[in-house]
Amino acid sequence: NAGVTQTPKFQVLKTGQSMTLQCAQDMNHNSMYWYRQDPGMGLRLIYYSASEGTTDKGEVPNGYNVSRLNKREFSLRLESAAPSQTSVYFCASKTRVLTDTQYFGPGTRLTVL
């Protein structure tokens, strides 16, 4: 099992460009999450999907859109990137049964110039 995978690992964008961060999990988990991590700010939730076909806003959703393509995949889109979106982005997933344990992907380091 690969667990949670994210692509790309690194990305540099110019202000105004768009891109999609991809996330996939092979653990048959129902819930998936996108976080951003900035120095001294911990992990802040951008969007989450409690199950296939549903998405909900987290703490910092502005400037982002998400798609829960199927049970395995949850993508994060930046329509018009801004320097304030320079961050490390983590995708995570969890089962809804018995535990809230989240499994994180390796992260995408995004720089917006």
Place this chain on the structure above:
Amino acid sequence: GQQVMQIPQYQHVQEGEDFTTYCNSSTTLSNIQWYKQRPGGHPVFLIQLVKSGEVKKQKRLTFQFGEAKKNSSLHITATQTTDVGTYFCAGRKLGGSEKLVFGKGMKLTVNP
């Protein structure tokens, strides 16, 4: 909204020392979890506490959930250089949605 605060934010210890870090929630929690993130890595799950007053141990790490289910502590005994990293607590509000709220983390450095 729900807030989770960790103190201290930074901890520097000598190898072999003991220390405790704390996590406080503004609301009653369904459970609390602890994660560790090594430098350059991603958060990795350590433990989940569910019951009021619960204490769990993992080798030199002892985790405790408060009686009111609003706070938690992590105690590390005889700190080693392998303990270096950032420790996050995360909680789900009692009766809340599927999302966890993470603290800002406690960054641990160890002087060998």
